[in-house]
Amino acid sequence: MEALQELVRDLASARPVSDTTALVIGGGFVGAAAARRLQQAGFATTLIDAGDPARAASFGNAGHLASEQVTPLASIATLLSLHRRLYSAGGPAAFPPRDIGAWLPFGLRLIAAAAPARYEAGSRALKAIVAAALPAWHRLVGDIGATDLIREQGHFVVWEKHATAQAGIRAACATDYGYAAARPANDDELAMLGRYLAIQPAGAVRFTGTGQVIDLQALRGKLDDAFRQAGGIKLTGKIARLEITDGRARAVRADGTTLNADHILVAGGAWSGELLRGLEGSVPLIAERGYHIDTTLSEADWPRDMPPIAFGDRSAIITRFANTLRMTSFTEFSRIDAPVDPRKWAKLDAHADAVGVPKGSARTRWIGNRPTLPDYIPAIGRSRKAGNLLYAFGHQHLGVTLAAITGELVAALATNTQPSIPLAPYDLQRFG
Numbered sequence: 001m002e003a004l005q006e007l008v009r010d011l012a013s014a015r016p017v018s019d020t021t022a023l024v025i026g027g028g029f030v031g032a033a034a035a036r037r038l039q040q041a042g043f044a045t046t047l048i049d050a051g052d053p054a055r056a057a058s059f060g061n062a063g064h065l066a067s068e069q070v071t072p073l074a075s076i077a078t079l080l081s082l083h084r085r086l087y088s089a090g091g092p093a094a095f096p097p098r099d100i101g102a103w104l105p106f107g108l109r110l111i112a113a114a115a116p117a118r119y120e121a122g123s124r125a126l127k128a129i130v131a132a133a134l135p136a137w138h139r140l141v142g143d144i145g146a147t148d149l150i151r152e153q154g155h156f157v158v159w160e161k162h163a164t165a166q167a168g169i170r171a172a173c174a175t176d177y178g179y180a181a182a183r184p185a186n187d188d189e190l191a192m193l194g195r196y197l198a199i200q201p202a203g204a205v206r207f208t209g210t211g212q213v214i215d216l217q218a219l220r221g222k223l224d225d226a227f228r229q230a231g232g233i234k235l236t237g238k239i240a241r242l243e244i245t246d247g248r249a250r251a252v253r254a255d256g257t258t259l260n261a262d263h264i265l266v267a268g269g270a271w272s273g274e275l276l277r278g279l280e281g282s283v284p285l286i287a288e289r290g291y292h293i294d295t296t297l298s299e300a301d302w303p304r305d306m307p308p309i310a311f312g313d314r315s316a317i318i319t320r321f322a323n324t325l326r327m328t329s330f331t332e333f334s335r336i337d338a339p340v341d342p343r344k345w346a347k348l349d350a351h352a353d354a355v356g357v358p359k360g361s362a363r364t365r366w367i368g369n370r371p372t373l374p375d376y377i378p379a380i381g382r383s384r385k386a387g388n389l390l391y392a393f394g395h396q397h398l399g400v401t402l403a404a405i406t407g408e409l410v411a412a413l414a415t416n417t418q419p420s421i422p423l424a425p426y427d428l429q430r431f432g
């Protein structure tokens with residue numbers, strides 16, 4: 001025990017299995033994937049997480065490996081359609097008046113990021129990292145013996161209104177997604193959807209080159225197992241703050257214990273801003289909150305191999321996990337600790353009933369924080385103030401999709417080797 005405390009107090013000097021050490025703050029998918037890749041790059045790695053997995057966005061998301069999401073949501077198109085997307089107009093985007101102090105400055109930055117030149121640059125950056133996402137996941141699940149927990153079987157987008165169906169199919173089929181592709185759903189696919197859905201689709205698109213995680217917790221468990229078996233240390237606790245002295249960062253726990261390492265990675269999802277604000281220039285991160293309801297299924301209720309189905313007119317998606325059918329929706333621009341809005345769960349229940357989600361034996365409810373920056377591009381880079389401080393957060397709607405490639409990019413940063421894609425567009429310096 002004493003030896004462990006010593007190791008924890010000064011990871012850099014303890015040097016248990018390697019000459020160099022890494023400390024990862026945050027055990028969501030981004031932190032867990034990065035910890036594994038840092039470990040494999042030769043660092044004696046410790047991961048610390050606050051401990052309640054339900055806090056993490058990685059716990060309750062839709063598990064969709066979304067290689068089709070190649071354009072940043074900070075766009076003129078989003079701004080022009082905002083009036084239709086507002087929660088008050090029946091859409092998913094909520095701006096609670098009580099949280100105006102959070103979403104107004106964020107919104108102004110989003111508007112600036114939607115300007116054509118920044119949008120074009122953002123699109124190139126997002127497309128590059130999204131194209132690398134699934135291949136990186138295949139490498140990672142191969143490495144940890146979890147190939148059965150990722151399935152690249154595409155997904156459907158279904159529309160119920162003729163006008164939105166025609167426009168949606170046309171736009172999807174005309175888009176160059178890079179890794180993913182879209183085509184109109186064929187008759188067999190429409191018949192299969194018709195067997196399970198209570199709605200009559202006016203049109204549907206089948207994506208290929210996208211996928212899903214079969215069981216989010218099982219995959220995180222496998223990552224943890226591989227990390228621990230290779231000597232990784234996992235700690236439960238909160239880093240209260242980072243301190244920088246003479247160009248080096250160290251992490252301080254709530255009890256005052258200091259953790260030192262050759263590389264410290266901030267991968268705290270929506271909480272990353274709390275750690276970096278005041279240290280790293282502007283970090284305009286917002287909690288873009290989403291809601292889910294889980295319906296516990298029996299085997300016969302919903303086919304195991306049914307891909308995720310997104311409902312274009314409802315801005316909701318359903319994903320078949322091992323024992324549950326999950327519906328997620330809403331983008332509530334808010335604060336991490338703001339009160340939950342139970343009307344959104346009720347609305348999800350209504351959507352679920354309308355589209356034909358079985359009633360199941362029980363439904364559970366969850367809310368979580370997407371870590372979103374105003375240009376909808378993740379932040380992956382090295383601190384300007386401390387040479388040993390790295391960051392990887394701000395993965396917005398795509399944190400599961402991008403976790404494995406982010407892990408590889410973080411390892412390239414830490415080892416000073418050439419990353420598979422240029423990292424300049426993801427640097428926090430873009431916010432000044």
Ligand SMILES: Cc1cc2nc3c(=O)[nH]c(=O)nc-3n(C[C@H](O)[C@H](O)[C@H](O)COP(=O)(O)OP(=O)(O)OC[C@H]3O[C@@H](n4cnc5c(N)ncnc54)[C@H](O)[C@@H]3O)c2cc1C
Pocket residue numbers: 025026027028029030031048049050051052053055056057058059060061062063064065066237238239240267268269270271272275288289290291292328329367368369370371392393394395396397398399400401402
């Ligand atoms: C409803 C919903 C649906 C979504 N669907 C999808 C989807 O289908 N596909 C997809 O790719 N993405 C999806 N996302 C987005 C995705 O969930 C997130 O982008 C992703 O989980 C972020 O991962 P992360 O590891 O960065 O953060 P998190 O998963 O939030 O993990 C951060 C962890 O860091 C810990 N932490 C933070 N600060 C500290 C500290 N100071 N000390 C110690 N620990 C700390 C937290 O406790 C937490 O465990 C969805 C999100 C929501 C809300």
